[in-house]
Amino acid sequence: MDKSWLQQQVLERLAADLLQVEQAVSVAHEAATHEENIAENKYDTLGLEAAYLATGQARRAEAIRQALVQWRLFRPQPYSASQGIQLGALVCLLGADEKQQQIFLGPEGGNMKLLIGAETIQVISSQAPLGKALLGKAEGDEVTLEVAQVKQQWEVLSVT
Structure with a gap:
């Protein structure tokens, strides 16, 4: 993408x-x-x-x-494994429910869902709770977030 x-x-x-x-x-x-x-x-x-x-x-x-x-x-940079996920990363997450989710990490103010063909890409900022949790992570890492006392977990499948 x-x-x-x-x-x-x-x-x-x-x-x-x-x-x-x-x-x-x-x-x-x-x-x-x-x-x-x-x-x-x-x-x-x-x-x-x-x-x-x-x-x-x-x-x-x-x-x-x-x-x-x-x-x-904003100038999205290519993913660097040495830096981990940074602003501009396109991340594929696998949730505990086995559903995949595409996340595009961008600057403030662009929080939205984009429908690209049959695929949905969630655009979030690095200041959003999930955005903060993703920063520095790499492929294969787990990301955990607690929202309203409900623990959510994802695995980072891929990053571009």
Whole structure:
């Protein structure tokens, strides 16, 4: 699997997400400033609620813009057995349930699932719990993670 192509897929998804959020910001801003939403009494909070929504959407848009910058600057490196799994690794894991899972370890802000043909690739950051647990591991290593008091285990089958 070509990591540059995966990176391009993430960038396209982030760009689409940004467009959608920017449209939501515009709608929320319009609702917050529309003359029909001016408060008539202290209990009339529609305009205030729309302003809060617009602010939250604007923050989300900025987070996506930051992620786009990080992903544009990101240069996935080939796997080095001496360093173990690092940012940019494409990892195949085998779970305790005998199911395989593909993980692409990237920079912040790209947490998503990509459907490539019949295959699903989970994109996570090195700051995600599983991302942190994978760093430095090599093929054949076991990775253990406890989430909500449930222990999960995987074996690293392959890394590229």
